[in-house]
Every structure is written in structure tokens, then in C-alpha cells.
Amino acid sequence: MATEILMPALSPTMEEGTLAKWLVKEGDTVKAGDIIAEIETDKATMEFEAVDEGVVGKILIAEGTEGVKVNTPIAVMLEDGESAEDAAPAPAAKTTEAAPAAAPKSAPATAKAPEAPKANTSPDWPEGTEMQTMTVREALNSAMAEEMRRDDTVFIMGEEVAEYQGAYKITQNLLEEFGAKRVIDTPITEHGFAGIGVGASWGGLRPIVEFMTWNFAMQAIDQIINSAAKTLYMSGGQMGSPIVFRGTNGAAARVGAQHSQDYAAWYAQVPGLRVVQPYSAADAKGLLKTAIRDPNPVVFLENEILYGRSFEVPKMDDFTIPFGKAKIWREGTDVTIVSFGIGMTYALEAADKLAEDGISAEVVDLRTLRPMDTDTVIASVMKTNRCVTVEEGWPVASIGNHISAVLMQKAFDYLDAPVINCTGKDVPMPYAANLEKLALTSTQEVIDAVRQVTYR
């Protein structure tokens, strides 16, 4: 049967082109792969190959013709025994058949976004649970040890996690208990071991990859985002990446610009990731255990200054905190202060001082940044009508910016003042002690912001 050769699309954006030159003439026999024409696209001149063997019956578009639309018949090929008379141009209807697929329709705006998670105000542990004092460091360590006892496929890898006992001692004693098979010192090669971790998660394991600090994970960010976060989607749900990337995030003290960046807003933007930044020891423990059990890649952002702080942690055999559930640390009526991680220290201190002056602040700890419990924030602001956000990261495209936008869209009529974002300053972190202090946000800045939004 005679087959039409159609004007090909030779680039992702080509809609029409110039049929620059025919390299065959009517009556020529061609094999698959023979170059039959040269076609000028919007980018270059391309050679066009025959896809099947046959005889060139008719050339329908003369060389030199410009503006030939993609899918226009340009020639007719004959099979053995057919004559050129058989090669009458096909009815026009046939060519339009393929046309709709050439111009993919954009999804109509009616496709709905998933509903926001419901606010969850249930207590994190049963009332009356016995408590113990624990540092954040001990909490993280015990979370990993408990999960490694529970599940043989959980292992930890990273720089200095085994014999050195952890650069920040988060993995202390794990090597002794679980052995070198499950507590693995890596070479200094973040890009490589992050990728090996993701591959291992596809192979049936549950890796915990420790970055000595999140600053070094910039070497590995491609594996975190392109390989871990996107694979569930790209595979149509066939395979995800149950892996935890964890380490210290943000400024420590006097370590300079390359060791002091807060990555919360960066990772919180990525669909396919869970992003956690705990403040207290109980949250560090409960959320890390949840992270290790979660079937998705989790970015777990810790803070060096918080490692040594002590908090009350419930004494329970098994204790987890779900993602996407904010915690109200302090109830109040005049303003909502929203923060997470080390930012909570400024938020809580400011609330204490403001209380002395009769200003009642409600303090919300987001705990997880993706999914983010914006319902709890909105509900709080509907009560207080004012909001200040607090974080150590940079001000542009910050977590605070996002919360401000959400409040504007969902609680506009409840706001009595513009939301103020207290953030780190828009500068690389300086080394000098006085400048570093200035570069971070502070309790005083939070107090000033609250006074501004409350007009007091």
C-alpha cells in the first residue's frame, strides 16, 4: 500500500519548516535509514531519513518550499509492485487525523489541587506519660538506635559517623551496637554517597544519610532532588525513595559564610520531599522516628546550637510525631508568632518579654515545613489578627514569605496589620562576632516586629 511521508517535526518546538532539498527523485528505491531530504527547522538544517524501504512514487512538495506545516504530506512511497498511479495524494482528512496530537492541549484550570491537611490538635503523647530530661543530641541518637533495632534494613552512612562517633556525636555508640555493616564511614564524597544512598533505598533498604552539615549537601543536591524526590512521580508510582538525609543546618557560631546557610526554604519548595526542622528534643526524636519509617525521602534539618539543649521527652517504648502537625507552644490573644527550629528560641524569649508588658503572644512551631500545617497558623491568626514569622534563613523567598502569602489568601479579612517576616539579613554570613550577631535575627527584632503589628 502506498504510504505518505509527512513533514516531520524535528525539534521539540518545530511547527513548520522549509523543505530545503530533496536527495531522492521519483522512481528512486530507498532503504530504511537513507537520507531522503534536508529540512530547515527553527534551529538547524536537518537530514530526514526514510523509515521504511520502498520506491519514491511522488514528490508532493517541491524543494525550496518554505513554511511547510508539520504533518503535511510531502511525498508518497510505494511498495513492491505498485505504480505511481496508485500514489494519488490521500484525502485531506487523513492528514488532520494526527494533527491534534501535535499540539498538546494544556490542562484546563479546573484540575484541582489536593485539599489542605486538616488541623490536628491532638496531644503528641497521652496525658500523664512519665517524662525524662534529654538533650536534642541524645534524642536524635536514641531515635536512630530504636529504629535500627526495630528494622534490620535501616543503616546509617556518612562522614565520621562510625569510628569517630559522629562529628557532632549524634551517632555515638551506634557502631558498637550495630557493627560496621550498618554504621558506615564514607569517604568525603557527598555527591557520590548521597547517590549510593538513594540507589540503596530503591534496592530494599532504608538508609539514613548523614551530612556533616547541610552546607556540604549542596554537592549532593542533585541526587536529593532529581533522584530521590522525583522518582515516585516519574515512575508513575512504581517506586519511591525511603531515605532520610539529615545533619546540622544553618548558622552555628563564627564558622563563616560557607558553613552557615539555612536551607529550610530551599528544600521546602520541592514536591516529593518531606522537610522537617525540629526545635525540641521530643520533636527531634518523634519526628526522626517518623522520618525513618516514612516511604518518602525526608530532609531532616538539625541545628548545632540546639544539640546540647535539654527538653522533656516522654518515656515511651515507641513514640512518633506525625508530619504536617504544628505545635502551639504558648497560647495567646494579641499576636501569632510562627517559627521553627532555632528560630523558636527567639520566638519564645520574645513572647516571655512581651508578656511582661501585657502583650499576649501565641507561639506556633511549624516543626515540619513540607507538609506545612498552615491550618493551625490560619486558625491562630483568625484569633489574634496579627502575625510575625521568625527564621534564620535569608529574607527572599523565605518560609515567612510563604506564610504571609497563605494568610493573605486565606485570612485577609482577619488581618489587622501586614505580616512581618523576621529573617536573617540578605548577606553571606560574616565571621566577625559583632557582624554575625547582626546578620542573624534576634529576640529584640521579634519584639519590635510584634510592637509594630500590634501598634503598641
Place this chain on the structure above:
Amino acid sequence: MVARKSTKKPNVSAEDLKQYYRDMLLIRRFEEKAGQLYGMGLIGGFCHLYIGQEAVVVGLEAAAEEGDRRITTYRDHGHMLACGMDPNGVMAELTGREGGYSRGKGGSMHMFSTEKRFYGGHGIVGANVPLGAGLAFADKYLGNDRVTFTYFGDGAANQGQVYETFNMAALWQLPVIFVIETNQYAMGTSQKRSTSSPDIYTRGQAFGIPGEAVDGMDVLAVKEAGDKAVAHCRSGAGPYILEIKTYRYRGHSMSDPAKYRTREEVQKMREEKDAIEHVRELLVSGGHATEEDLKAIDKEIKDVVNASAEFAKESPEPALEELWTDIIADAAPQNA
């Protein structure tokens, strides 16, 4: 090119040889059809064809056993067909339809099959190399003797993470076969212009990883080298490098005008080195198949490929709700 080994006495049965012919032909015809559908606007975006390199995956799949894993970069259609994935599902993914392996959400470069142990389909050059070592890490950790074929090109071989991976794979004795498909062009840059030493397999020496060069236009040579590499890895001796010297007949992607090499160069490879023609000659000259037998195989393959194209055209586009699915997997119930 490595000199073609004597193939007077192939080390495989006539049945195997026929199977290689069939498998390579399926890839070639499938890719030709994909090129055609691209030209019709049914396939969009990037589409990297494997034509010319068929002997690499067919030879290595012949060396693989049940349970072995494979992972590759974006020129992945051949790898998927060679490991037994359904041509209909692959073609329908190329057209972005519901019947595709990723339900239309992955595209040409992003398909997976946990059933066939094919782990993608990766678009970032070099990134699949540590991922492949990670799959091998899992097998070693779990205490089985499976191996992972980690394919990448001579272009990817210049990425830093490849050497980070070589180091750890050797250090931890991971059962991974690094398969470097040297097709001589990293997109439009020839190996001469991009690579300081031509024999990439020798780079493993710095890490204590054995390796060898293989004629990638000879499926029997590839199979033989694959057997050796698999035996090495399966014995627990650690990684192995196969640098398979091959050639891609088509452009880097569909929109490549291929001005960096001459038409004569491509034509010469096709005429003198073509891997499918080579097996065809072996079958006919060895009396293992008649022209009629081969014609019947050609017809059978053509039917499979045409059916896949029909399936890919008729399968509906994904439902609009699919935009929002498969982003996050549901967590197991928690106690809090």
C-alpha cells in the same frame, strides 16, 4: 574500534544467535518507529534513539540472570526492550499516554519497571552511576549474589561522581558492572575533543577495578565479556568495568543536525560494522537460518512494533487527576 574477533565458531547455540538477532532487530525497528512518531508530533520533547548500539544491551542481557538489576541514562529504550519490558508500555510512555510505564508522567527518559528490575531512565548525565552502585550496595547488604549493570556513556565518564562511585564501589567491593557505552560522541563533542585518554576502562586501575574494552558491534564479544564481568561480580570480587566501543547512527536526540561528523563516517560504520548485519551473516553462512526464516522474523518484529505504535496512539492521555498523584507515598499508620 577494537578489531572484530573471529566469529567463525560462535560460543552460543544457533537458537541463542537467532534470539540475539530478534532482540536487536526489535530495538532497531522500535527506534525507527519512534523516530517516525516523533516526526508526526506524537512523541514530544527529547527522544534519544539507540540505533547502532543494539549489540551492547542484547549481549549483556544474555549474560544476566534472573534478579540482576540494570540502570541507565536517558538513551534507554533499548535497555528496556532488551530486559523484557513490554514494547507497548514503552511506546505509550513515549507518546505520553496512560498505557505507558509511568502512565505518561515520565516520558522517553524516565521509565522504570521494578518487575524487570529496571531502575530508569535518568536524565542527569552521570547521576545514575552512584544510583547503580547503591542498588548493588543493597544486594550486598541483603546478602544475595545479584549484580547491577550500570550503563553510562563516554560523555558521562567525565563526571566527577563517576569517580566518587568507583572509589566507594572498590572500597566496599560492590557487585556492580560499570558499562561504559563509548559511542564516541558526547552529544556533539567527539571523544577526541573531550576526553584526555581514549581508553576509559583503564581509569578503573587507579581504584583497583579491573576492566576491558569490548567490540560493541559484535554481540558475541559483548556476551563473552559480560559473562566474565558477571562471574567476577557474583564471586564477591567487587566491581568490574566494561568499556564497550559502539556507535550511534542517529543524532544525539531527534533535534540534532549532526554537523559534527560526516555522513560518510556514519555510512561506513553502517556498512562495515553493523551488529545486526553481522549476526544475519552468521546465521545464513552457518546454515542456521534461511533468508525465509529471517524474513519471517523481520515480519514478526514489524508486527510487534506496529502494534506498539497503534497501542501508543490509541491509549488515552492520562486523566487530569494524574497531575496530583504519585508525589508522596502514603505513610504507614503512626501511633501518635
